[in-house]
Amino acid sequence: xxxxxxxxxxxxxxxxxxxxxxxxxxxxxxxxxxxxxxxxxxxxxxxxxxxxxxxxxxxxxxxxxxxxxxxxxxxxxxxxxxxxxxxxxxxxxxxxxxxxxxxxxxxxxxxxxxxxxxxxxxxxxxxxxxxxxxxxxxxxxxxxxxxxxxxxxxxxxxxxxxxxxxxxxxxxxxxxxxxxxxxxxxxxxxxxxxxxxxxxxxxxxxxxxxxxxxxxxxxxxxxxxxxxxxxxxxxxxxxxxxxxxxxxxxxxxxxxxxxxxxxxxxxxxxxxxxxxxxxxxxxxxxxxxxxxxxx
Numbered sequence: 001x002x003x004x005x006x007x008x009x010x011x012x013x014x015x016x017x018x019x020x021x022x023x024x025x026x027x028x029x030x031x032x033x034x035x036x037x038x039x040x041x042x043x044x045x046x047x048x049x050x051x052x053x054x055x056x057x058x059x060x061x062x063x064x065x066x067x068x069x070x071x072x073x074x075x076x077x078x079x080x081x082x083x084x085x086x087x088x089x090x091x092x093x094x095x096x097x098x099x100x101x102x103x104x105x106x107x108x109x110x111x112x113x114x115x116x117x118x119x120x121x122x123x124x125x126x127x128x129x130x131x132x133x134x135x136x137x138x139x140x141x142x143x144x145x146x147x148x149x150x151x152x153x154x155x156x157x158x159x160x161x162x163x164x165x166x167x168x169x170x171x172x173x174x175x176x177x178x179x180x181x182x183x184x185x186x187x188x189x190x191x192x193x194x195x196x197x198x199x200x201x202x203x204x205x206x207x208x209x210x211x212x213x214x215x216x217x218x219x220x221x222x223x224x225x226x227x228x229x230x231x232x233x234x235x236x237x238x239x240x241x242x243x244x245x246x247x248x249x250x251x252x253x254x255x256x257x258x259x260x261x262x263x264x265x266x267x268x269x270x271x272x273x274x275x276x277x278x279x280x281x282x283x284x285x286x287x288x289x290x291x292x293x294x295x
């Protein structure tokens with residue numbers, strides 16, 4: 001009897017929910033494949049892993065992962081993740097959502113999660129538009145590109161996401177496209193093993209609303225663009241990583257540093273104040289307790 005080969009990522013996915021809702025040529029599924037492979041390679045405990053996502057096309061990722069998952073309200077994925085890490089500090093918490101959810105309505109949560117060095121991995125799939133709600137301008141939409149809310153061309157300054165994450169204090173910052181599957185998988189694997197606020201930007205095509213409206217072809221045409229226009233530059237200055245319409249895309253790992261997590265900083269401060277009375281807290285935000293005393 002011939003044995004049927006099983007894809008090694010299948011155990012990490014809810015196969016009963018396949019096929020996915022994503023359009024043909026969309027890169028979100030590719031990024032999920034990379035993430036599942038990173039989970040297999042990192043060997044982290046899946047029973048202590050949770051995926052949190054927000055609203056939009058990428059927000060559906062949590063529903064396809066075979067781990068504890070939370071599909072949250074618009075823009076609040078990082079807020080939910082903060083509470084989740086607070087309530088169960090042993091969890092490996094991954095926030096997985098799109099740039100509209102994380103950086104527009106969720107932008108304030110993003111800034112402060114990085115500032116606090118919250119111990120979570122944040123994966124942002126950037127397709128330059130709101131793919132699920134009609135193709136509107138998003139915080140990363142390249143100037144001059146056309147959208148339903150900018151039919152004559154977008155004119156606002158787009159966010160440079162690696163620069164934003166870096167300047168707010170993230171300890172790990174990387175960017176890859178969905179063409180760079182091996183590099184993206186490695187970045188996810190490396191980030192899963194690190195403590196603190198880790199940020200990975202995944203440049204991904206939206207063939208239905210971004211590619212079509214701007215006459216850029218389909219998902220395969222986007223892959224050709226990513227292949228030809230991407231320049232690998234590890235350690236690049238994040239202030240120089242802006243992406244213009246159909247311009248060169250700098251990819252790589254830009255930041256990999258160490259600094260105290262939120263819990264590290266809390267423990268250090270309360271140990272200084274309370275001295276030998278202080279009982280160190282794990283990597284969470286539970287108020288410190290002095291031995292034999294209240295808070």
